[in-house]
Structures are given as structure tokens and as C-alpha cells.
Amino acid sequence: MRLDEKIVLVTGASSGIGKEMALLFAKEGARVVAVARRMNKLEELVNSSIEYKGIIIPFEGDVSKQEDIDKLVDYTVKNLGKIDILINNAGNLDNFTPAMICLTNCGKIY
Numbered sequence: 001m002r003l004d005e006k007i008v009l010v011t012g013a014s015s016g017i018g019k020e021m022a023l024l025f026a027k028e029g030a031r032v033v034a035v036a037r038r039m040n041k042l043e044e045l046v047n048s049s050i051e052y053k054g055i056i057i058p059f060e061g062d063v064s065k066q067e068d069i070d071k072l073v074d075y076t077v078k079n080l081g082k083i084d085i086l087i088n089n090a091g092n093l094d095n096f097t098p099a100m101i102c103l104t105n106c107g108k109i110y
Helices: 016-027 039-048 066-080
Strands: 007-011 031-036 055-060 085-087
Touching (some): 007 016, 007 066, 016 031, 016 055, 016 085, 031 039, 039 055, 055 066
Parallel strands (some): 007 031, 007 085
């Protein structure tokens, strides 16, 4: 399959569309870094994917905070080597605030 061993980062992965995307990517063989603010929901997500070909790696963080974004990207690149696919699903729907404030334009190049 084309997603085997791909590194996928999904923000807002603890519920809704983000959760379903993370599960689908893992089912298709990807290594998914699932990001959300609620670790208990991320642990439920991991348990839901236990028999899938890929894996889900939970990462607790708030992507509206630059510090958390930096930690997330540093963790992913250090431990998995790269990011093949980025799903920027998290956001504040009240003000339609984008979640990933800065990935490559903040003084660091990943």
C-alpha cells in the first residue's frame, strides 16, 4: 500500500474528523502522530487502532501555542525522521483560528 511507513501528523486527532483520519491512516499502514489536548482521548484512539497495520503515537499538545508546535515537530522529526503528510485539523471554530501558526517560517527549518 502507498501509505506503508509514511509519517502522518494529525492535529485535532482526539475526536471527529481528526480521529477518523488518524484511524484510517493507521489502518492503511502509516505511522501517525496524533495530536490533541486531551491525553485520555488520545489513549482511547490508540486502543481503537491496536490491530491496524500502522501505529498511532499520541502526543499531548495545544497547537494554538507556538511552544507546543515546536515540541511536536521536533519530536516527530527526531523520532521518526520526517513528516510526509500534515493534516492541520485542529482549530478554534469560534474565530476560525488556524492551528499550525508556524511550521517552516519561524526561524527553524524542518
